[in-house]
Amino acid sequence: MRVEHIAFQVKDPAAVADWYVRNLGFQVARLAGGPANTHFLADAAGVVVLEIYNNAAVPQPDYASMHPLIRDPFGLPIQLVRRRTPLVAGS
Numbered sequence: 001m002r003v004e005h006i007a008f009q010v011k012d013p014a015a016v017a018d019w020y021v022r023n024l025g026f027q028v029a030r031l032a033g034g035p036a037n038t039h040f041l042a043d044a045a046g047v048v049v050l051e052i053y054n055n056a057a058v059p060q061p062d063y064a065s066m067h068p069l070i071r072d073p074f075g076l077p078i079q080l081v082r083r084r085t086p087l088v089a090g091s
Contacts, residue, residue, distance in 0.1 A: 005040065005049035008076055012059055013037040013052045016074050018052065023072075 010016045017039035020026040025044050032038035038053040054060075064075035072078055 005051050007051035007053065008054055009058065009061060010054060010074055010076070012074075013039050013054050016072070016076070017041055019073060020052075026050065035086045 001006045008016070010046060014037060017026075017028065020041050021028065026041040027044070028039060029042040030040040032040070032053075035054040036055050038051060041050045041052065042048065062075075063077065064071070066075075066077060
């Protein structure tokens with residue numbers, strides 16, 4: 001099984017997407033817009049895809065209260081890893 005993407009429910013999808021683009025080199029692969037203001041972001045290798053959205057009908061997770069090593073400015077946990085042997089081919 002291959003995971004196609006990971007999604008995050010956030011308060012301000014545009015701000016989160018902008019941060020990932022400016023600071024981690026992601027590119028906007030698709031902007032769905034609409035009420036959820038959905039952004040699909042791809043890493044430079046085209047291997048990792050993040051879906052950043054806001055669905056007002058469901059609760060916003062309290063990412064800031066979750067135990068992380070590193071967090072982005074929106075409270076989402078980030079783990080930065082460079083493996084000696086890549087976890088995925090082509091990365």
